Amino acid sequence: RFYEHRGVDLRAIGRAFWADIQNKAVVQGGSTITQQFIKNAYVEDQRSVARKLKEAALAWQLEQRKPKDWILTAYLNTIYFGNGAYGIGQAALTYFQKPASELTLPEAALLAGIPRDPARFDPVTNPKAAKERRRTVLDQMLQQGIIAPDQHSEARTAALPAPDEIQLPGTQERQGQYFVNYVKQQLISNEDYGPGAVFGGGLRVYTTLDTKLQKIARKSIAKVLTDPDGPQAALVAIDPRNGDVLAMAGGSNYRASQFNLAVQGERQPGSAFKPFVLAAALNEGISPASYFESHQVVIPLGDKLWQVNNYEGSYLGSINLETATIHSDNSVYAQLTSIVGPQNVARMARDAGIRSKLNSYFAIGLGAEAANPLEMARAFSTFANGGQRIDGSILGNQPRAVTKIGKRKNEPVAHRVLRPEKTAILNSILQKVVTQGTGRRAALPDRPVAGKTGTTENYGDAWFVGYVPQLAVAVWVGYPRELKPMETEFHGDAVAGGSFPAEIWRTFAQQALRYLKKAPQSFPSTSLPYASPREVVFRDGKLQVDNGNCYSPRAVLFFSGQEPSRTANCKPNEVDVPELVGQPVQAARARLTGQPLTPEIAYKVAKPGQRLDVVLDQRPKGGRRLS
DSSP, rough: TTSSSSSSEEEEEEEHHHHHHHTTTTTOOOHHHHHHHHHHHOOOOOOOHHHHHHHHHHHHHHHHSSSSHHHHHHHTSBBBBBBTSHHHHHHHHHHHOGGGGGGHHHHHHHHHHTTTTTTTTTTTTTTHHHHHHHHHHHHHHHHHSSSSSSHHHHHHHHHOOOOOOOOOOOOOOOOOOHHHHHHHHHHHSSTHHHHHHHHHOOOOEOOOOOHHHHHHHHHHHHOOOOOTTTTTEEEEOOOTOOOEEEEOOOSTTTOOOOOOTTTTTOOOOOOGGHHHHHHHHTTTOOOOOOOEEOOOOEEEETEEEEOOGGGGOOOOOOOOEHHHHHTTTTHHHHHHHHHHHHHHHHHHHHHHHHHHHOOOOOGGGGGGSSSSSHHHHHHHHHHTTTTTTEEETTTBOOOOOEEEEEEOOOOOOEEEOOOOHHHHOOOOOOOOHTTTSTTTGGSSSSSOOOEEEOOOOOGGGGEEEEEETEEEEEEEEETSSOOOOOSSBBBBBBTTTTTHHHHHHHHHHHHHHHHHEEEEOOOOOOOOEEEEEEEEEEEEEEEEEESSSSSEEEEEEEEETTOOSBBOOOTEEEEEOOOOSBBBBBHHHHHHTTTTOOOOOOOOOOOOTTOSOOOOSSSSSSSSOOO
């Protein structure tokens, strides 16, 4: 309706008002393009009735003086298109390396959809959402007769720009360009600032970046990874005591690729995620002196069975949690995750500083949920800081990359995640990972180091995340464009977390601590409190004490006075019946046998075109039953 109204669209305002009433929240806006241009160019971006009235009055005046095409052009030259591109001309250059006049239909449709929410529809970080948004634009163009059906079909299937082809507008900074762009995005996403203030507000922003440490990070990576065609690395360093992000190496060449591996490169952390399982267990009162059997395990997960294998098929027999952590035993940690509950592991990781979406799947305990190096460094810095996560007083639960915006200070704000005495136990165990286990190559000669290695299946990703009390550093190594197995890149051997990542960590940490003049400092000493055994089950989302009727309870040691308070209400002869409809008969039979349940199978003549050997129905239905 842009060409129909005179600057203010009363119909749109009424529609937005009614939608807000129905949803009991602000879900739609009624501003016209003219009003949005006025807001971007002339009016301070503050939420108030006075501002909206001023905006409407100026929009009406502008429509009396300027033609519609002039207003639309001015609007397109001032709005934000994401990735540092302000205005349609810069957006065309950023995403497609061409002037706006040469954009193709799918390219123009993609850009037209971005301004509504540049972060949500960013083709780099959210390609699926960006493609859906482009499809919406194309559908509208088809409905309005602007394009033909064949043009619509062809444009819908066009590829998005590749992340490494997107060239952000140049900055004046030669150091830390990945970091600078991250800070911009952090401010753009904040409702107190946004793109208008960031690119047109004259903000003076003071950051935490240490350019000397930034150089050390780049040189440390280059010293260890010498093959230009081999895997790359990302590194993030944080001061655990105040949350300062000191260094961020997001790629080897910012001019060639602006894709920030430290922030946008979400990859599975593998066993580097196990400390969150251990922290969740400690939080439940479980002692690391608890023993588990290290062997190939099969864990029932509703409609399927989860088979867990150890690294290279080696098993250690009866071991406690401390030993399982030191040697990164998948079998034991899968069992521990099933006891603690995957949702509690996800909650602990989120509380520590992981902000990527985490699904509460059982495989989360083995690092199957993706994270990025920045949030891994921040989450481990919570452990280095005695169990306290550091936020900023202005920007909230975000990595603290900004110290001041104008005269507003973004002060460190501590949030308790894990009690100090339990954090000390965790730190003690993670120190032994470096002295006795998979992280030996990260050891420093003059001080204790705590940390954890991580290696994903088929050697696609390798991590080492480690810390001393004054510095937490996350290192990821892999191929950024694809999940390519690194089976021979480590001097003929596979790249695991204890190889290149640990070496990069040690190289950086030695030089960084020397430059920062940080004297060796030990972690708080600790000893294990008295613990007593309890038979427990994870039931209805909680850890509960076995009442004597539960199927397969586990004997676990609990710190005195921290045993589960609830007793399970298991019934005699109780059994969990899995939901099997839609599964192949062979898989359903295996699932029931593992329960154990004895299946009786009745066959039905298939209809033409119907799949064979698939479960059509079951009795009883899935759920908790009495046999």
